[in-house]
Amino acid sequence: MFTRTDDKITSSQAAVFLTNTLLGAGILTLPRNVTQTMETPDAWLTILLGGAAMLGIVLLMVKLCLQFPGQTVFQYAGKIIGKFPGKLVGMILILYFISVAGFEIRTLAEVTTFFLLEGTPPEAVVLPFIWVGVYLVLGGINSIARLFQIVLPISILVLLVSFGVSLRLFDINHLRPVLGSGIMPVLRGMKTAILIYAGCEVVLTLVAFVQEPKQAVKAMLGGIAIPIFLYLLTVVFVIGCLSVDSVVTSTWPTIDLVRSFEITGFFIERLEFPFMVIWLMQMFCNFSSFFFQASLGISQIFNVQLRPIIFMLAPAIFIATMLPRSLQDVFTLGDTIGYLGLGMFFLLPLMLSLIWMIRKKGTKGHV
C-alpha cells in the first residue's frame, strides 16, 4: 500500500517515542533530587544502577506486551485479570497519565514564569501549550512520533554542546571520592533514581504500535538507554561542575549550571537560551506523549472514538495542572507521582506477567 492507513510506527520511532516520554522535567531537578537523598557525589552510580534496573523492567514489559500482539495494556489487562479489574487497572493508569501530564506542564509553567516570562500568569503559558498539544495529538501516534523525531536530535545536540562547553568548570574532584561513605547512600538514592523514569509505562501501550514486533525489544531498550545515558551525563556534569554543595541548594541545578558561565565573544554568550528552548520542546513532547496515552486509554477502555476524548481531556489536564498551590506542592506531587509510577511500572507488569504465566500454565495443563 502506498498510503498507510494503519497507525503503526517504525521501531526507530518507537525508541524515540519512549526517549522523549522520559526526558522531561527530571533533567532539571534530577541532580538535586538524587544528591539530596545521598549527600555524596556518587549520584552517577545510582543513575547507572537505576538504569540497569529499568532495562530489566522494560524488558519485562515488552515481553508481556508481545504476548498480545497489536494490543495495548488497556485491552489485554482485561484478558489477564478479568474484565472489571482490567478496567480498573486501566483507569488507574489513565489517572496517572493525566496527573503526570499536569505535573509536567506545571513544572514548565513554573520554570517559564521564573526565568523567561516574569509576570505572565501561568495560565497564559499553560493554555496555549495544551492547545498546540491537542492539535498534535489529534494527528495520531504517527504525527506525534514524527515530531518527536525532529525534536530529539536537536535536544541531544544542544544538551551535548551545553555540557561540552561547561567542561571548563568541570572538576573531577567534585565527583570524588567514589563510594566515600560506602554503598548505603547509593542504595538510598536508588529510590529517587528510579523515580525519574516515571513514564516508562508507555511501553505497555507503545509496543502495540510497533510495525515490526520482532524489533520491539531492541527499540524499547534503545529508547530507555538514551535517557539513561543523558541523565548520567547530566548528573556527572552538574555535580562535576557545581559540586555537591551547590547542587543541593539549587532549585534547578541544571539551569544553574548553564547559567554559571558565559562564553564571551560568541554570539550566544548565554547557553541558557538554547538550553531553555530545547527543554521547552522536550516538555512539549513529554506532555503530548502522556496526553496521547491517556486519551488512547479512555477510548480503548470505553470503546469510544479517540477524537472527542482528546478535546475532553484538555480541560482535565488543565485543571490537573492548576491543582498544586505552590512550587512546594509541585515537588511533592512530583514525588508522589514517582512513587505511584514505581508501582505502575514495577508492580503492574510483574503482577500481570505472573498472573498470565500462571493462567497459561493452567490452560496448558488442561490441554
Add this chain to the structure above:
Amino acid sequence: MSSLMSFVPSWHIWVLSIAAFLVPFLLSKIFARVHDFIKSGGNFKTASAPSPSSSSVERMPFSGDYAADIRSVLHVIGENSDLVIRKFPMSKLDAQGTLFYMDGMQQQRELNMRILEFFMFELTRDMLSIPFNGNGLLPFYTLKEATDAIEFSRLVLFGHAGVIVEGVPCGLLIQNPNTSNRAIVEPLSEALLRGPRLGFTEVLSENTSMLRRQGFSEQLEMRSYRIGNTLPKDVVIAYFKDIVNADLLKEVEARVSNIDIDFLADSGYIEQLIEDNYLSPFQQLQNTERPDRVINGLLEGRVAILQDGSPFALIAPATFSMLLQSPEDYYERWIPSSLLRMLRFFAAFLSLLAPSIYISFISFHPGLIPTELVLSIIETRQGVPFPSLIEVLILELAIEILREAGIRLPKPIGPAMGIVGGIIVGDAAVQAGIVSPILVIVVAVTAISSFSMPSYSAGITLRLLRFFGMIFAAILGMFGTILFFLLLCSHLSRLKSFGVSYLTPVSPYRLQDWKDLFIRAPISLMKKRPAMMKTRQERRQT
C-alpha cells in the same frame, strides 16, 4: 478536609478550563468546515449548473450533403471575421471542396503549395474511403476526422485547417495549428549557473518532447487528459512505468480526472485543485520549469503533471525537503553542494524565525543576549518610539511592498527601485529614528534569506509564516516563538502529500534517505531510490 478544600481551584480556573476545551474544539470544527467548504467548491460537477458539454444536445452531425454541411459550419463559426474560407474545385473528382482555417494560425505558403494543390489536382475517389485514418490513403500525417459540425468548428477555431469535401459525410482536419510561439529560454524562476539551460514553454507538445529528449527510454509514459468545461485543455501525466508505485499513479490520475473547472489558465490551478490540504500554508506539489528536475523526480518514483499553456510542470508528491533542494546541488560536486544545502536550511530557519527571535529578545528577554550586544542595542534603540513588534512590522511590510513593487516594474526600473526603496528608505527610517539599525540588519537578513529559497513558492510560504511567528513572539516572547515552531512542526508532521508524509525523510529516520537531505551524498552512493516513494525498483543503477 479544609486542607483538601484548599486544593480546589478558584472559579477562573474552571472558566479557563472550559476555554481549554472550547478553543481547540471550535477551531477544529471551523477548520474542518472551511476545508469541506473549499473542497465542495472545487467539485461543483455534481451539484452545479449544466456544464457546456451538455449543450451537445444540439449536435449537428455531418450529413454528407455538401451545401448543408457548409451551411451548418458557417452557422457555427460564420460570425468570426478571421475565418478564411476558400472554395475550390477538384479536377479528378469533379466535385467541390471548401478549406476553412483561421487567419494567422496556418502557414499560407504550405496551404497553397501542398494542400490546395493536392486537393485540386491529385485527389482521387479511391483515397476517400472511410475511415480515412484506418486506410491511411491521404498523405496527411496529422489527419483527424470530425463527424459533426460543432467539433469541426471547434478544432478549426483552435487553429486546425479543415476541409469539407463534397460527398464525404465528415470534416477532415488536415493540418495542426501552426501558430507562433515564444522561443525556448532559460527558466526564469529557477536559473542556475551550472546545469541545463532548458526551460519549459507554453506548448504542451514541446514540453513533452523535452522530457522525451532527456534520454532513451521505453518506460517513460505520458497519459493525456482533456480538462476544463468551457475551454478544455490538454493535461499530461508523466511517469516511468517500471518505477512509479501503482497506487500513487492511480491516486494522481483519479484526482486529475476529477478536476472540474471552466478553464485552466496555469498549472497552478491544477495544483490547488488536487492538493490534500487546502488550508495548509505549504505547497503540496512541487512546481518547476526545468525538464531535468522533472525527470529526476520521475526517476525517484514521482509523477509529473504538465499542462498545455503553462511552462510549469507539477511534481507529486512533494515533501518538505524538496522545497530546499536545488538541481544545482546535484550538478556541482558533493562537498560544496552539501554545505550549500545546509546553508539553505539555515536560511530557511532565519527567514522564518529571525524577526520573532528579535522581538523576543528585545521585548522579553534582554537577559539572554550578550552584554555588549545588549548595550549597543539599547544605544541604537534610544528614541525609537514603537515597541519592537510595531517596529518590525513597519519594516517588514515595507520590504514586502518593495518586493511586490519590484516585480511589477519593468526590468530597467526594477533594480533602481530596489535601491531607492531599500537603501534610501531604510537609511532614512533609521535617521528619522523610527526603527533601529539593528532591526534593519535583521529584516534585511530575513528578506535575503527568504530569497535564497530555490523555489519561489517556498519563499512566499516562509515569508507569510514569519508574520504569524512575530505575533506569537509579541505575546509570549521566546516561549511563544517555541510554541509557534512546535505548532508548525505539528502541522508539518500531520500534513500529507498524496499519502506521503510531508516530513519524510526527516522522519521517520531512514538513513538511506538521509543521504539526500541535509547533505547531498556523492552520486555514486545514491544507488537506491527514495524508500518513501515505495517504488517498483529499489536500485537506481543495476
Add this chain to the structure above:
Amino acid sequence: MFRGLRKLISVLCVLLLLSGCWSSREVEDLALYLGLSLDAGKPAPKEKDLERKGARYPKQDKLLVTIQVVPAVGAASNEDKSLEKSSPFFNISGSGDSILQIFRQFSIRLDRPIIGHHLKVIVISADLLKKQSAEQLTDFLLRDNDIRPSCIVLVSEGEAMDVLVGTPNKEIPAVALIGMSRNRSRTSKVMRPVTLARLDAMIHSRKSFVLQRLITAGKETLFSGAEIIKGSIGQSIGSLEEEDTMCLTWLRGEGDRGVIKVNDSKGEPLVFEMKSLKSKITPHVEGEEISFDVKITTTGRIIETWSKGDTSTTQEYADEASKIFEEELIRMMTQLIHKLQNTYAADVAGFGDQLAIKYPSVWKKVKDDWDERFSQSKISISYKLSITDFGSFSEKK
C-alpha cells in the same frame, strides 16, 4: 453557526491582544546594572539630603548598596550624569537592611526598572565581610532569578563603592574588572575567579575559602591579595599579600603563571618566568595524626638578568640558577603555609578536599573542626624547579 463562530473568534482575538504581552518590556526602557557593591551601612551622601527632606522609611542602615547602571542615557534625573556628561554609566547608591528593599527603593529614584541579568561583578567591602557573613550577604543574590550565577565576587579593601567609580570616559569599571580577572593567563596573582555558583558551594560546605581582594587608590583599582573567609563563621578574618596569593594559586594548582625574582650573587636581579607548574597534595593518616606531602614541580626559563657577563646558557648555569630560585620558592611557600596554619588557621588551599577524597571516613570525623586540625597537621613540601631555556637568547661560550 458560522456567524456565531466568527464573533467568538474575534472576541477571543481581542481578548488575547488586550491581555497579552504581560512580560513585555522594551530593552531600552530597562536599566541594566553591570556592577554591584556592598558596603558597611551608612547613608549615601545624596541620600542624606533626601532623608533630611523627608524621604525616609524605617531601616537600620546595615548595608550600603551601589549599583552601576548602563547606559547612562535616559536616566534624566540623575546627578552623577550631569557631572560626567559623556560617561557611559552612572552609579546609584542606597542604604538599608535588605538588598531587595534597597533595589526597590531605586525604583522610586530612577525612571527605568533595573534588571540584573547582566550583572558581572559583585564587590563586597572587607569591612562588611568582617561584620556579616558571606552567606547573609549573598543570599538574595543567589535566590534572585535575574542574577546569573556566573557573575564574579570580589572583595575590596576600603570602600567597595569606590571601586565602581572609575575614571571618566574610560571603560565601564565593572567590565574592566572582568577584563582584569582574565589576566590570570599572565600572573597567578589573579586568582581563579570565584563566581556566585562557586561561592554558593563554598559557603554551603562550611570550608574556609579566599576571595580576590581589590585595592583602590585615587581612581585606580588593582587586584591585590586575597581575603580569607573563615568557613565556620563565614566572615573575613584577614588577608593575604600579593606574593602569598600567587603561591596559594600555585599550591592549589589553579595557575602556573608568574615570575620569581631573586638577587643573584652580585646583587643584581635575576628573573624566572614560569612555564608550567604541577602541585600534588597527598594526605597521610597515622592514627590521629594527619600529615600532608606536597610535591611542586615547575619548569620555566630565565627571562631577564641584570648582571653583566653572567649570561651563560649552559646547563651548569641553569642548575645553579634553579637552586637560587628554588630557595626563593621555598621561602615564599613556607611563609604562606605559616600564615595559613598559624596566623589564620584556615585551610584555603584544598588540603581538606584531598583528605576527603583519600580518607573519606577520617574526613567525616574531622571536618567539623577541620581548620583547627589543619593548623596542627604537618605539611612537608618537596620542590623541583628546572630551567628549560633562556628565552631567545644564546651566548657563545
